[in-house]
Structures are given as C-alpha cells and as structure tokens.
Amino acid sequence: MDYSKEIRDIAAKLFADGKIDVFVGYRMNGFDDNQVPVVITDPKEVSTLVFTEKSVFNLTNYLKTDHTRGKRVGLIVKGCDSRSLNLLLTESQVKRDRLYIIGIACEGVVDDKGVKMQNCTECIVPDAVVFDEMLGSPRGKKDYIVNADIRALAEKGLVERREYFEEIFENCIRCNACRHSCPLCYCAKCCIDQETASLYNGSNTASSAFHALMTWSLHLAGRCVDCRNCEKACPSHLPLHLLHKQNEKVIFENFQNHLAGVEEGERGAFYKYSLKDPDDFIM
Amino acid sequence: MARVGVFVCFCGANIADFVDVPTVVEEAKKIREVKFAVDYKYMCSDPGQQMIRDAIVQYRLTSIVVAACSPRMHEKTFRKALSDAGMNPYLLEVANIREHSSWVHQKDKKAATEKAGDLVRMAVAKSIANEQLHEISVPVTKRALVIGGGIAGIQAALDIADARIPVTLVERSPSIGGRMAQLDETFPTLDCSQCILTPKMVDVASHPYIELIPYSEVIELNGYVGNYKARIRKKASYVNFKSCTGCGACWQKCPVKVPNEYNMGIDKRKAIYTPFPQAVPNKPVIDAEHCTMLLKGKCGICAKFCEKGAIDFKMVDEVIEREIGAVVVATGYDLWDATPYEEYGVGRYKDIINSLEFERMVSANGPTGGLPIRPSDGKVPKSVVFIKCVGSRDKAKGIEFCSKICCMYTAKHAILLHHKVHDSRAYIFYMDIRAAGKGYEEFVNRAQVETGAVYLRGRVSKIYQKGDKLMVRGEDGNLGQEVEVEADLVVLATAIVPYKENPALARLLGISYDKYGYLSEAHPKLRPVETAKAGIFLAGCTQAPKDIPETVAQASACAAKVCGLFAGDTMKKDPMVSTVNKEFCSGCQNCVTVCPYQAIVTEDIPLGHGAKETRTVAKINEGVCQGCGSCVAICRSMAINLAGFTDPQIINEIVAI
Numbered sequence A: 001m002d003y004s005k006e007i008r009d010i011a012a013k014l015f016a017d018g019k020i021d022v023f024v025g026y027r028m029n030g031f032d033d034n035q036v037p038v039v040i041t042d043p044k045e046v047s048t049l050v051f052t053e054k055s056v057f058n059l060t061n062y063l064k065t066d067h068t069r070g071k072r073v074g075l076i077v078k079g080c081d082s083r084s085l086n087l088l089l090t091e092s093q094v095k096r097d098r099l100y101i102i103g104i105a106c107e108g109v110v111d112d113k114g115v116k117m118q119n120c121t122e123c124i125v126p127d128a129v130v131f132d133e134m135l136g137s138p139r140g141k142k143d144y145i146v147n148a149d150i151r152a153l154a155e156k157g158l159v160e161r162r163e164y165f166e167e168i169f170e171n172c173i174r175c176n177a178c179r180h181s182c183p184l185c186y187c188a189k190c191c192i193d194q195e196t197a198s199l200y201n202g203s204n205t206a207s208s209a210f211h212a213l214m215t216w217s218l219h220l221a222g223r224c225v226d227c228r229n230c231e232k233a234c235p236s237h238l239p240l241h242l243l244h245k246q247n248e249k250v251i252f253e254n255f256q257n258h259l260a261g262v263e264e265g266e267r268g269a270f271y272k273y274s275l276k277d278p279d280d281f282i283m
Numbered sequence B: 001m002a003r004v005g006v007f008v009c010f011c012g013a014n015i016a017d018f019v020d021v022p023t024v025v026e027e028a029k030k031i032r033e034v035k036f037a038v039d040y041k042y043m044c045s046d047p048g049q050q051m052i053r054d055a056i057v058q059y060r061l062t063s064i065v066v067a068a069c070s071p072r073m074h075e076k077t078f079r080k081a082l083s084d085a086g087m088n089p090y091l092l093e094v095a096n097i098r099e100h101s102s103w104v105h106q107k108d109k110k111a112a113t114e115k116a117g118d119l120v121r122m123a124v125a126k127s128i129a130n131e132q133l134h135e136i137s138v139p140v141t142k143r144a145l146v147i148g149g150g151i152a153g154i155q156a157a158l159d160i161a162d163a164r165i166p167v168t169l170v171e172r173s174p175s176i177g178g179r180m181a182q183l184d185e186t187f188p189t190l191d192c193s194q195c196i197l198t199p200k201m202v203d204v205a206s207h208p209y210i211e212l213i214p215y216s217e218v219i220e221l222n223g224y225v226g227n228y229k230a231r232i233r234k235k236a237s238y239v240n241f242k243s244c245t246g247c248g249a250c251w252q253k254c255p256v257k258v259p260n261e262y263n264m265g266i267d268k269r270k271a272i273y274t275p276f277p278q279a280v281p282n283k284p285v286i287d288a289e290h291c292t293m294l295l296k297g298k299c300g301i302c303a304k305f306c307e308k309g310a311i312d313f314k315m316v317d318e319v320i321e322r323e324i325g326a327v328v329v330a331t332g333y334d335l336w337d338a339t340p341y342e343e344y345g346v347g348r349y350k351d352i353i354n355s356l357e358f359e360r361m362v363s364a365n366g367p368t369g370g371l372p373i374r375p376s377d378g379k380v381p382k383s384v385v386f387i388k389c390v391g392s393r394d395k396a397k398g399i400e401f402c403s404k405i406c407c408m409y410t411a412k413h414a415i416l417l418h419h420k421v422h423d424s425r426a427y428i429f430y431m432d433i434r435a436a437g438k439g440y441e442e443f444v445n446r447a448q449v450e451t452g453a454v455y456l457r458g459r460v461s462k463i464y465q466k467g468d469k470l471m472v473r474g475e476d477g478n479l480g481q482e483v484e485v486e487a488d489l490v491v492l493a494t495a496i497v498p499y500k501e502n503p504a505l506a507r508l509l510g511i512s513y514d515k516y517g518y519l520s521e522a523h524p525k526l527r528p529v530e531t532a533k534a535g536i537f538l539a540g541c542t543q544a545p546k547d548i549p550e551t552v553a554q555a556s557a558c559a560a561k562v563c564g565l566f567a568g569d570t571m572k573k574d575p576m577v578s579t580v581n582k583e584f585c586s587g588c589q590n591c592v593t594v595c596p597y598q599a600i601v602t603e604d605i606p607l608g609h610g611a612k613e614t615r616t617v618a619k620i621n622e623g624v625c626q627g628c629g630s631c632v633a634i635c636r637s638m639a640i641n642l643a644g645f646t647d648p649q650i651i652n653e654i655v656a657i
Ligand SMILES: Cc1cc2nc3c(=O)[nH]c(=O)nc-3n(C[C@H](O)[C@H](O)[C@H](O)COP(=O)(O)OP(=O)(O)OC[C@H]3O[C@@H](n4cnc5c(N)ncnc54)[C@H](O)[C@@H]3O)c2cc1C
Pocket: B147, B148, B149, B150, B151, B152, B153, B170, B171, B172, B173, B175, B176, B177, B178, B179, B180, B183, B185, B186, B187, B188, B216, B217, B218, B330, B331, B332, B333, B334, B355, B356, B359, B405, B409, B412, B499, B501, B505, B539, B540, B541, B542, B546, B547, B548, B549, B551
C-alpha cells in the first residue's frame, strides 16, 4: 500500500485550484522509517507527503485544532478514520462542504516494529465510508469479531472486571494524552476538568484515574471507532482499547449490531431516544 | 451554615409497622447540619404541617426534609407548607420511606429502618445544595381539542364550550354519536338511547364555541400543556359539505353495496352514505375503498343525481393545524373478537351473534325493524341463550378484567327480548351478577321477575348444531349439574376492549397505555381523569369499560379540569427544567435527538468575544421541558443543568451513603 504519489498529486491540484487552505497528511518523522501527521499550508511542502502502511494516525483528530477550524481542509481517511469523520459530521463539529476527503480502501497499517496492528487484523470496515475520492480497490465489509481478550473480559464477573481495570489504571499518570489524541473528544470543557466533577478532581491518584478513564470510555461507548490513536499516544502503554472494545461488544449485541460511524448521519448508540431501547445490560 | 429540619412520618401504620420511625429520627439528629428532627403520625395533616411551619421559624431552618410517602403524593402539600412559613418551596426534599422502604421491605424491619435512615441522609445532603427556585409562567392557548365524538366526547365538548372556551372536536367516523347511537333502550331506566343522545349531537353541531371536524384524525401533537399544536388529517369525503343539503339522492342511486358498520354488518349501505338517519353532520361521504368511480374511474351516478353539484371526485385529504391548550381523549371502545372460543363455534354457526348485533336488531331503527331474527333463516327466535363474560375474566383465552357493563346490558337484553317476542325465553349463563349502581340491582331483579329469564350460573363448555337449533352445554353451578339448552339464537356478551389504534394514538400523544391498549390515568384513585402528561385528560371507555352515566360523569370531570387549567391567562409551571451552559456546550446536538419532548433547539452564538464566526449550541425551551433529565445524562460536556437535580445535589446524595 503506497499512495504517496497519488496523494501528492491530489493535494497539489487542490492547492492549485484554490479548493483548500490546508492539507492534513503524513510525512516521514525524519529519524527512522516511521511517520508523523503534518498540516500543510504551503503548497511547496506537498512533496513531503507520504502514505503507506506506516500511516497509522487518525488524522480526523486534527479537525478539532485551530490549524483547521473554519478553514477548507484536504484530508486522508482510512476506514476507521472515516467512521470518526462521519460522527464528527453528525455531531456538527465539522462542515462537510469545507472538506475534501481522500478515502483509502485500507489494507491495514503496521506498528513501529512493522507488525500489523491488531485492530487492522479485526477491521470490519476497511474502506472509507465517506470520501470525495477513493484510492485503492474497495475490499467490502467483514464480519464482526470478538477476540479472545474481549471474550475473557466478558467472562469475568462485574467485580472481577472492575478489579482488573483498577489494577491496569494504576499506571495512568493522568496526562490526558488519550483524550487529546481522540478525534471524538472535542468538548469545549471536558467534564473531567469541571469543578463540579469532584470525583476526578485534584489528584493523580489511582481512584481518580479509574473514574476519569471509566467516564471517558462511557463517553466514547457507541462512538469509538477503534482507530487506537489513544493507545498510540499513551506514554504508560495502557491497553486502553480493552475498555472500548468491551463497550463496543455490549453495544453491538444490544443495539441491533450498532457500529459507530458506519452509517452517515447516524448518532452513537446512546444518543437516540426510543421506548424500545434495551436496558437489561451492564457495560 | 445549612440548618436542616427533618420530619419523619408514621403514615399511620403504613410506615411505622415496618420502619422504626423514632430510630430514623435519632439517626437524622446525628447529622451535623440537622438542627431539628421530629416524628408524627400524619405529617400531611394540618397539625403535621403546622409542626413544619413552626420549626422553620423557631429553628431558622434553611432547608426541609420530609421523610414520608412518594413525592408524587404530597410534594405539593409540603411545598405549600414551606411557602406558608415564608420559605422558598423548593428548599424541600422528600425522602420516600414508604414506597421505597416500608412497603417493599415488610419482612425485615431492621433493614427497612436502615434504608430509611440512608434515604434521609441522602435527602438531607441533597437539600443542603438546593437552590431557591421560582415557578415559571407560560401563556396558555384557550382552546380544547376533544378526540372522539361518542357520548364522552360530546359531553366534554358541550361542557367546555358552555364555559365559553372554544373546542375542536375531532371524530374519526362520518358522524358523532359513537356506540350510544347504536343502542336501543338503555339501562337502568330503559329510556331510548337515540332520544336522549340526538339532542346533544345537534347541540354540538350548532354550538358557537364548538368546531366539529368529522371524518378526521389527529396525526401529530407537539408542544406542552397550555401550548399544544395539533395536526389533523381531514379525510377526503368527496362531498362538498358547504353545498350538500343532505337530501340523499346520491346514496339512493349509488349501485355499490357495502356491509353497514352502523348495523354491525347485518344489512348493507351504499358506497356513498350517511351512517344513520340522525347523523351529525347529516352529510354523506364516499367510502373510497368501495366507490367504483374512485377505484376504476367508472360510474359517477351520484354526481349525476346531485342537484347541487356537491360531489367532487378530485377531493384529497387535507391536513389542518390547530393551536390548543388541552386535550380530552374520548376514543371509546370496540367489542373483543371472540374467535378464540372455538368450542362455541364462533364464526362457524351463523346464529351466534354478539351483543351489539343484538342491540341493533332490537332497535326500532335497526336493520330488522326492531325484531330479533336468526341470521341463518330469518326466523324470530323463541329460545335465546345469552352468554356473559365471553373473553372477560378469562385469562386463558381473553383478558383478565371484568367488562363491567355486560351484566347490566344482558339483563336489559332479556327485557327487550321479552318486549319484542312475548312468547320467548332468555337463558343467561353467568359467572356473577355485578349490579352495583343506582337502580341497577332493582333492574336485574326486574329482568328476572318480569321476563322469567333463566339465570344459569356457570361457563358454557360447548355449543353444537342439532338440526336447526344450537345446543348450548354448560354448568348450572347452583344445582351442581350439567345443563343443555336448546337455543334458536346465541348472544355473546364479548369483552369491551379499546380500539386497536389506541396504542398508536397514545404514542402520538405521548401518554401511556396498559397491556390491553386502554389509556392510563395518572392515579387510579386521586387523578382518574388526568394522564401523566399535563393537559391531556381521559373520558369514557378509552380508559376502561364503563356505562353511560359513568362516562358522562368522567367527561364532565374532564371539562372541569380543562376549565380550571384555562382559568388564568398564564399557567404556572414547575421550575425544575433544564438549561444549557453555552460556554460548555460543544454543539454536538445529541441532546436534541434524545429529548423525548422536543424541547431542545439550537442557536448560533459568536465563536469568541466579538468574533464574526459563529458556533452552534443547544437551547432549551423551558415551557416545553418536562425536567426528565435525559439531556443532562446524555451531555458529555456536562453543559446541561436540571434545576432541582443539579450535579452538586446529586453528588451530595451519592457521597452521603
Ligand atoms: C351491547 C351494549 C349495550 C349497552 N347498553 C348500555 C345501556 O343500556 N346503558 C348504558 O349506560 N351503557 C350501555 N352500554 C355502554 C355504552 O355503550 C358506553 O358506556 C358508551 O357508549 C361509552 O361512550 P364513549 O364515548 O366512551 O365511547 P364510544 O361510544 O365508543 O365513542 C367513541 C367515539 O370515538 C371515535 N373514535 C375512536 N377512535 C378515534 C380516533 N382515533 N380519532 C377520532 N375519533 C375516534 C369513535 O368513532 C366513536 O365515535 C352498552 C354497551 C354495549 C356494548
């Protein structure tokens, strides 16, 4: 998977035609063979753009920054990224007519060591679901998989599951990198930082981290698209995806196979009101 | 520093039998902020309320906790007590130690007492964070919408209109009148149904304060008490009512025959028809499902014969809107379909009919000229078996409840049968005779004595054909033996059930209904005509089976409620509504989709101070908001605050236990 040339051409043309003000893509990090996101405003920098199986980050996260706010943006999205983009559109965070979206029919990306990411091996929607232009040949939807880790979690009782997460989260340093890296965490003032939220306040104790992360995961339940930006950003290397995947499974099973962001205009599972909503499950 | 008063109620024995009330008081006294705690037998009584008023003044209390029954019951009462003592009524918290403790933990007094203590601790903690709130006042639209034009709807409309409040009466069928228009004479006095009903129907049509919209249905209701907006679909009647004089030339000439609903399908009506001679309005409508002109583009005979040119085949459904302040739902009842009674041969034997079919036959204006006949051969029956509780009180096949009116109308049917066919005999299979009501027992006695009707106590087990007779086999419980009656005609008193469209209507109106589809009242004893949704009331059989006197009484009660609601130009509303903190709102609009009352809209505000760019945030209409809190729970930004249930209040509660 190497669309570097195609993307440079498209970006150059978009700038030349005056269709965009900025382009959000990937470039080499400059010291090894890994990449970093880049926000280009100068058409001359287009030549630095790359796109390969090392293009791991979900770029829709940059739509909530001042680099792009109010501007016309060119952007690359893989399958999972496009789902978060769909949610951002539905939740009125970005305007569709300000975006030029290059969708990728994604073959999966690899981590620093070149190993295929776990979420990519289980990916259900590899092709971008929202785009102006598509690169690669679409691969179609795959079946939903509940992997062994999540099955093991589900088998734990409620108390045991809680204890398991409490133990893991003891290593959280409350740096909030997970929140900052999540494209769907865009609140004007995160609830965790509000004064009334005394449960999370004031300290970096294990219990405050537990509450903060639990709340965070619930705010992403039915919305998380499993791009793993958070996990890549976490300096403590916490397996944050376990929380999200556990929620995803419960929601998939209880809300008619709901998967976040796949359908255009569809809100997260918890953000619709129906008398028929199931209420006999615990996350 | 907060100074809280705690008042624990015995509720007679309701609480005191299962919760150790003095212990709860002692527990309350241990809380630092509690400056006064006391118990009393009936806190809601005047002396009880006086204790609260006195303590507020004497101990300079800053908030009050009453540990008693559900706030649904007496929150208003106690709020008023606070007001009377000069305290803001919303500084009250009710700890429900009855429904939430004594009633549900009757087997374990110790645990129930502990839980009551916890509930009090939570309420005290919450009350400390309570803020002074003030009632919201919203303007009211003084017009009532009455849905359904049976006797219930008619009575409610007339009573409201007589108070000079405009009413819009929406009836689904071409005429008002409902089931009562199908009845012959009525128990318990045997006065003629039509004679007492038709004058009221005419009054409706001519009343200056009533707008009658027949052949129509309500398709949407938005808004809130005092300010609803209804959308009403007027079905195309294909007859221009303005020019039609009701002469009837059209339906006399129409060649298409359709089973006549008014006569329970016993005879036929035309494709263009007025349901019955006394119909109001007395104008025909074309039944689009059967008219050949509308189906195949051929015919048009009625149009040829209409001198006024009133027939208009191009007419289409029309949707109109009305702004109203209150709704009375009076959509009546249907008869339960007795098909599950296979052993009776329902559907197989022609001479088994239901009670309304019998009612039509014996009616002077009925399809048989007032004589009961056998559908199979048209002969007048001599031996008629009436079976009560068909479907009713039969959990296995039908429904659990008692249809309430069948005992009475079956007695009436025995009398009517006797009047029409002197040498006949009625056999009545019954489970019990329920004749509670003024003059009702006497009426049943009259049926038994005057007509010689044979009352047999027991369920019928089987009906089978023998020659041209129906053999009805059942139990005579009084004699303890099996009996078999030879019948010419069998009349089933099938259960009274709501129309099957009732649940859909309820959902559209946003009110609740029970498992049978009957609309639910707010409280079975103390709020029998209100629904849980403010400004929507229930009259007649749409709520439960009832006879005419009860229906009329309930309809008048609805009218009184509507008049009360419209007594002022504005209406007071609970201030427990949500507001959006724009600064925190991220504009995701998830709250907009989640609000069950459509109370949330959006607005654009400047992106920053003095900025030209805008951003979209949520905005809540306090008049519409019912304070359900759904938006508060769903807002990830914690940008919404529900007065009376603020985060500090809730967190205080959680921390207290
Ligand atoms: C066989 C029999 C004999 C009876 N005899 C007696 C008697 O002798 N004495 C006595 O006191 N009671 C008697 N009753 C009971 C009596 O019929 C009822 O008490 C009375 O008719 C109830 O009136 P209502 O207005 O609630 O309902 P209904 O008469 O059913 O009126 C409901 C009206 O609402 C309309 N409607 C329904 N759904 C909608 C909708 N979605 N939108 C708009 N309009 C709608 C219907 O078309 C109808 O006009 C008898 C009942 C039966 C079955």
